Amino acid sequence: MWEYTDKVQQHFLNPQNVGEVENASGAGEVGSLSCGDALKLTFKADSNDIIVEAKFKTFGCASAIASSSVLTEMMIGISVDTASKITNEDIADALGGLPKEKMHCSVMGREALEAAIADYRGLKLPMAEGEIVCECFGVTDLEIIRAVNESNLRSVEEITNFTKAGGGCGKCEDALREILRKAVGKKAEIVSLDPLPKRMTALQKIKKIEEVLEREVRPGLKKDGGDIELIDVDGDFVTVSLRGACISCKKSQTTIKEYVEKKLRELVLDSLIVEEEN
Amino acid sequence: MAKVIDGIVYMDNNATTMVAPEVVDAMLPYLRDLYGNPSSMHTFGGLIGQDVLEARVKIANLIGATPEEIIFTSCGTESDSTAILSALRTFPEKRHIVTTRVEHPAVKSLCENLETLTGHKYRVTRLKVDAEGMIDLAEYEDALREDTAVVSVMWANNETGNIYPIKKMAAMARERGILFHTDAVQAVGKIPFDLKTLDIDFLSFSGHKLHGPKGIGGLYIKRGTRFVPFLTGGHQEHGRRGGTENVASIIGLGKACELAAERMDEENIRIKYLRDKLEEGLLSAVPKSRLNGHKTDRLPNTSNISFEYVEGEAILLHMNQHKICASSGSACTSGSLEPSHVLRAMGVPFTAAHGSIRFSLSSYNCEEEIDYIIEKMPPIIELLREMSPFWKGN
Numbered sequence: 001m002w003e004y005t006d007k008v009q010q011h012f013l014n015p016q017n018v019g020e021v022e023n024a025s026g027a028g029e030v031g032s033l034s035c036g037d038a039l040k041l042t043f044k045a046d047s048n049d050i051i052v053e054a055k056f057k058t059f060g061c062a063s064a065i066a067s068s069s070v071l072t073e074m075m076i077g078i079s080v081d082t083a084s085k086i087t088n089e090d091i092a093d094a095l096g097g098l099p100k101e102k103m104h105c106s107v108m109g110r111e112a113l114e115a116a117i118a119d120y121r122g123l124k125l126p127m128a129e130g131e132i133v134c135e136c137f138g139v140t141d142l143e144i145i146r147a148v149n150e151s152n153l154r155s156v157e158e159i160t161n162f163t164k165a166g167g168g169c170g171k172c173e174d175a176l177r178e179i180l181r182k183a184v185g186k187k188a189e190i191v192s193l194d195p196l197p198k199r200m201t202a203l204q205k206i207k208k209i210e211e212v213l214e215r216e217v218r219p220g221l222k223k224d225g226g227d228i229e230l231i232d233v234d235g236d237f238v239t240v241s242l243r244g245a246c247i248s249c250k251k252s253q254t255t256i257k258e259y260v261e262k263k264l265r266e267l268v269l270d271s272l273i274v275e276e277e278n
Numbered sequence: 279m280a281k282v283i284d285g286i287v288y289m290d291n292n293a294t295t296m297v298a299p300e301v302v303d304a305m306l307p308y309l310r311d312l313y314g315n316p317s318s319m320h321t322f323g324g325l326i327g328q329d330v331l332e333a334r335v336k337i338a339n340l341i342g343a344t345p346e347e348i349i350f351t352s353c354g355t356e357s358d359s360t361a362i363l364s365a366l367r368t369f370p371e372k373r374h375i376v377t378t379r380v381e382h383p384a385v386k387s388l389c390e391n392l393e394t395l396t397g398h399k400y401r402v403t404r405l406k407v408d409a410e411g412m413i414d415l416a417e418y419e420d421a422l423r424e425d426t427a428v429v430s431v432m433w434a435n436n437e438t439g440n441i442y443p444i445k446k447m448a449a450m451a452r453e454r455g456i457l458f459h460t461d462a463v464q465a466v467g468k469i470p471f472d473l474k475t476l477d478i479d480f481l482s483f484s485g486h487k488l489h490g491p492k493g494i495g496g497l498y499i500k501r502g503t504r505f506v507p508f509l510t511g512g513h514q515e516h517g518r519r520g521g522t523e524n525v526a527s528i529i530g531l532g533k534a535c536e537l538a539a540e541r542m543d544e545e546n547i548r549i550k551y552l553r554d555k556l557e558e559g560l561l562s563a564v565p566k567s568r569l570n571g572h573k574t575d576r577l578p579n580t581s582n583i584s585f586e587y588v589e590g591e592a593i594l595l596h597m598n599q600h601k602i603c604a605s606s607g608s609a610c611t612s613g614s615l616e617p618s619h620v621l622r623a624m625g626v627p628f629t630a631a632h633g634s635i636r637f638s639l640s641s642y643n644c645e646e647e648i649d650y651i652i653e654k655m656p657p658i659i660e661l662l663r664e665m666s667p668f669w670k671g672n
């Protein structure tokens with residue numbers, strides 16, 4: 001059961017401004033059916049740039065519907081300029097708060113608002129720029145960085161709660177951690193809400209890694225006339241050296257990341273980082 | 279504290295069931311006065327041991343087993359782990375497990391852990407299911423290998439109610455000397471069993487799915503099947519499961535099995551009638567709705583229906599307003615709005631998977647409740663569809 005505030009329930013059960021504004025001044029659409037939630041926001045502004053009408057259509061859970069509904073109420077009667085300053089936190093606050101796992105619903109509201117305003121102003125969407133990091137939900141690095149900064153996110157789990165990035169296949173988790181690291185600056189500030197890595201002594205780890213290299217990795221490389229040697233294991237950092245045909249292979253970096261690292265993460269410890277000796 | 283809500287329409291019996299009043303009555307003396315330890319030498323405790331045995335007989339009778347073939351556990355999950363781990367320890371040199379993609383997390387997670395936590399010492403083959411959630415026996419046959427230690431396939435699926443061809447599958451495993459476990463948590467009490475005629479080595483069941491108490495489960499271990507205990511400790515259960523018996527719950531489980539046996543035939547006809555009425559009523563009243571699961575090879579109490587273009591949690595919350603309790607196969611938690619692994623394995627399209635609702639009935643449901651749901655559901659779906667940007671009308 002989700003703990004919803006009265007305000008969320010109210011907006012969910014009696015949503016305000018459902019529908020589409022005819023001849024809208026601005027329209028914004030975010031999300032998709034496969035994501036599990038989507039929002040189409042339309043509004044009309046008068047000649048003084050004041051929003052006189054706003055409507056939404058939402059596919060999603062109670063928080064998504066309530067966030068959309070309250071957002072339309074917040075928009076109506078203020079200028080487009082003022083509306084453009086509404087943040088996802090404002091939306092969540094107006095609802096008396098949202099469960100943390102549902103914060104992405106308020107983010108969706110803000111993104112639709114942005115898209116609609118950009119449409120109104122005839123601008124390109126700022127968020128359309130940037131690189132897609134989470135392919136499952138189409139979240140870009142810029143969106144993530146902004147969420148990290150605005151909402152003071154400190155873990156990958158929080159990023160997922162706010163932006164949905166990483167909530168699908170989870171493949172981009174490392175990329176998210178990297179973005180987080182860069183955005184936050186000092187590594188030490190990141191509180192890990194991520195599950196603690198499985199405990200393993202250094203010796204166990206080294207043995208395991210050797211075993212996997214021997215059994216899973218080496219045979220594959222040898223087929224192509226290459227080989228691999230374990231140089232060092234320092235914490236999660238595994239240094240290897242490629243031999244034989246691998247040395248001159250242009251794809252050696254890909255081999256290390258896509259093949260060796262993947263195997264070691266799968267079979268030994270999912271936090272391992274494999275590097276080539278230089 | 280939680281509170282009793284008057285007038286709820288409870289259609290979530292695959293999640294848990296109401297404890298039958300007869301079961302509560304049977305348990306109460308053991309929570310009050312009869313607190314003795316069944317292992318004690320004195321009469322006060324020793325007599326309780328007799329009652330525990332009687333309960334065991336009732337359970338055995340329900341599933342066509344003998345009392346010695348039953349051990350008590352703390353829940354269905356423990357039974358599943360106990361069975362699979364015992365099989366693996368029985369054949370330490372065999373490293374392969376066959377299961378399906380639609381198992382309950384109790385089996386699914388265990389198998390995942392057996393892969394990852396052992397550095398892939400164990401290999402798991404997960405059988406695919408078709409669009410109706412059924413298994414291909416030819417694929418199953420191919421999956422059985424020289425080094426397969428155990429097969430674990432659920433008797434009935436908790437989300438769709440689908441019933442798997444366990445009899446055949448168990449026989450095929452037996453021919454090859456492979457141990458066979460079935461998670462029958464959703465099936466025991468709902469459909470008849472006669473284990474003495476089957477090649478099943480282990481069968482798990484759980485009290486709270488058949489109007490018994492929570493926190494009590496059982497495992498059937500076929501006579502002659504080697505068994506390695508999961509919980510070791512005292513000599514309870516003839517050394518097959520340590521820990522002082524949960525006496526009141528065992529008595530309750532016994533009573534629940536007795537009631538299930540008495541009611542089985544009659545109730546199955548009635549419950550199936552209600553379920554079919556509900557299903558047909560909803561599928562015909564709501565356009566763009568579809569059944570998830572097999573039309574006929576299915577538990578008589580379960581119906582999993584997708585309402586396209588709307589989201590499950592939103593539906594459930596509206597149903598909650600009408601005091602209708604059910605479940606959704608799509609949980610909108612944190613970033614992942616993933617439909618359940620069962621619906622994904624069946625390849626249910628996204629348009630439908632997010633809006634799946636599972637209704638699961640019990641003998642405590644009546645026809646008025648079905649009529650009530652058929653009346654309340656269509657407007658809920660309509661309301662949400664009107665709000666949905668994907669809904670383009672019928």
Ligand SMILES: Cc1ncc(COP(=O)(O)O)c(C=O)c1O
Nearest residue numbers: 353354355382384436463464484
């Ligand atoms: C098929 C199946 N197996 C196992 C379980 C777990 O049973 P318990 O809750 O007693 O651990 C359930 C209950 O949800 C179930 O439906």
